[in-house]
Amino acid sequence: MKIKYDRDACQGHNRCYMLAPELFDTDDEGYAILLVDGEIPSELEEKARLAADNCPEFAIEVIDD
Amino acid sequence: MPDVPRPPVKDWATDFDHTHPDYAANAPAILDELRETCPVAHTDRFGGAWLPTRHDDVARIAKDHEHFSSQGIIVTDWRPEEPAPMGYAPPITSDPPFHAIARRFLLEFFSPKAIDGWEETARTTCRELIAQIKESDDEVVDVATAYAQHIPVRVIADMLDLPREDGDKFRVFIHRILEEPGQNTVDDWGETLEFYLQEKIAERRENLGDDLMSYLIKADIEGMALLDEHVRGTIALLIIAGIDTTWSALGSSLWHLAQNPDHRRRWTEDPAVQPFAIEEFLRFYAPVTMARLVAKDVEIGGCPMHVGDWTLLSFPAANRDPDAFERADEFIIDRQRNRHSAFGLGIHRCIGSNLARMELRVALEEWMAAFPDFELADPDAVTWSTGQVRGPRRMPFRLPH
Numbered sequence: 089m090k091i092k093y094d095r096d097a098c099q100g101h102n103r104c105y106m107l108a109p110e111l112f113d114t115d116d117e118g119y120a121i122l123l124v125d126g127e128i129p130s131e132l133e134e135k136a137r138l139a140a141d142n143c144p145e146f147a148i149e150v151i152d153d
Numbered sequence: 154m155p156d157v158p159r160p161p162v163k164d165w166a167t168d169f170d171h172t173h174p175d176y177a178a179n180a181p182a183i184l185d186e187l188r189e190t191c192p193v194a195h196t197d198r199f200g201g202a203w204l205p206t207r208h209d210d211v212a213r214i215a216k217d218h219e220h221f222s223s224q225g226i227i228v229t230d231w232r233p234e235e236p237a238p239m240g241y242a243p244p245i246t247s248d249p250p251f252h253a254i255a256r257r258f259l260l261e262f263f264s265p266k267a268i269d270g271w272e273e274t275a276r277t278t279c280r281e282l283i284a285q286i287k288e289s290d291d292e293v294v295d296v297a298t299a300y301a302q303h304i305p306v307r308v309i310a311d312m313l314d315l316p317r318e319d320g321d322k323f324r325v326f327i328h329r330i331l332e333e334p335g336q337n338t339v340d341d342w343g344e345t346l347e348f349y350l351q352e353k354i355a356e357r358r359e360n361l362g363d364d365l366m367s368y369l370i371k372a373d374i375e376g377m378a379l380l381d382e383h384v385r386g387t388i389a390l391l392i393i394a395g396i397d398t399t400w401s402a403l404g405s406s407l408w409h410l411a412q413n414p415d416h417r418r419r420w421t422e423d424p425a426v427q428p429f430a431i432e433e434f435l436r437f438y439a440p441v442t443m444a445r446l447v448a449k450d451v452e453i454g455g456c457p458m459h460v461g462d463w464t465l466l467s468f469p470a471a472n473r474d475p476d477a478f479e480r481a482d483e484f485i486i487d488r489q490r491n492r493h494s495a496f497g498l499g500i501h502r503c504i505g506s507n508l509a510r511m512e513l514r515v516a517l518e519e520w521m522a523a524f525p526d527f528e529l530a531d532p533d534a535v536t537w538s539t540g541q542v543r544g545p546r547r548m549p550f551r552l553p554h
Contacts, residue, residue: 099502102265106428117257118264118507141490142432144498 089133090151093122097147104139104148111136166191169204171442171465177537184470185482193454199228202463203456206470208477210454214445215466216499218249221445223501227331227541228444228463242390243383245501252500255383258372259504262365268507271308275512278307279519293530297404297548304516305399308508309391314364315353322349327397331542350385365391398440399509401544403516405438408545409484411529416486421525429487431514436493437484439469442541443497468494469543527552
């Protein structure tokens with residue numbers, strides 16, 4: 089599984105940071121920073137899905153292999 | 154109370170009035186019915202206003218800055234005189250490109266990590282209020298006024314370094330501006346929010362600190378200090394937008410818990426559910442409806458919107474749209490897919506969302522730890538606010554000793 093994060097769509101709701109801090113940090117202005125490059129460790133797949141399913145701006149997409 | 158009682162609503166699809174007491178009492182049912190029967194409602198009141206109730210329409214309007222201006226965000230009988238793109242309370246009343254400038258220097262104060270620093274203030278406030286309620290030994294307590302309303306007031310007062318005792322004044326300003334917009338006349342300039350802020354800002358200029366008000370006074374845009382009306386407008390916004398809204402979300406959450414013992418139990422016995430429960434409270438009881446002024450003629454849901462019309466942005470309606478949420482009309486305490494828009498959508502996403510969410514979480518944690526069981530003393534005694542912020546304003550609970 090991979091994550092696609094669209095910085096232009098992100099409005100800083102911070103839902104991903106709260107649900108999946110292993111995968112997302114936030115910058116000083118509260119916009120998300122994707123921490124993982126490439127394949128998501130399998131134990132974090134559920135959190136990745138949660139982050140995508142709770143982003144009000146549809147800025148996060150998970151891509152299953 | 155309004156100077157003139159609002160005339161009764163003849164038909165919610167063609168004559169809606171969100172400032173009418175009937176709306177306050179029944180908003181969710183009214184919005185659900187409109188979505189089914191007339192998804193973009195209209196009224197000739199307020200000089201012409203629309204009420205879209207589908208998630209897609211609300212999202213489209215929130216993200217369309219060409220046809221919709223934020224110059225006006227509270228629906229009133231008149232149109233605001235302050236010109237775009239700044240508006241009277243930047244950045245909420247600002248349009249692009251000025252909006253991004255006015256928003257950007259506030260963001261660092263409201264990022265999740267900055268808000269962590271205020272959690273202790275919120276928690277101490279909650280514990281003090283709970284101690285007072287326990288000491289009073291009253292069996293019936295109005296939790297809307299004895300608990301919920303004080304928490305956001307104290308935190309924002311501390312952030313701005315304003316006296317907490319001014320909280321009562323804030324609430325009068327807010328009530329006048331948000332709940333009965335344009336329905337009260339204030340003859341005494343000395344009793345207005347503008348006058349209050351003018352005084353406080355003048356005092357602060359002589360005695361700058363590291364609080365948010367001082368920061369705004371010191372801030373600049375490309376080397377130029379902010380205009381006085383910019384500083385005043387932004388502080389007015391922080392006071393008005395941060396208090397009624399959080400008070401409402403917390404009040405509604407407690408109202409829900411009072412009537413749902415199974416959800417109280419789940420909250421207490423299964424702490425992992427709490428973050429999901431908080432987002433579901435925000436979805437199901439989203440307190441805030443925003444508004445826009447139509448800046449260019451446009452069609453939404455087949456309805457012709459004309460320049461100068463108002464349109465409400467009903468996030469509460471969007472949050473209950475079955476096309477956007479599974480089992481939208483049910484409160485699901487552990488809802489896993491919850492793209493609610495309680496804090497808005499697009500570039501105007503509530504700047505205080507992290508603060509509000511922290512206050513809601515802390516206030517519920519502390520309340521539930523102190524009172525795991527409670528109930529409404531009299532369901533009919535609960536009153537709800539009118540206007541664009543909806544929450545319980547009187548809510549007597551029976552508390553066990």
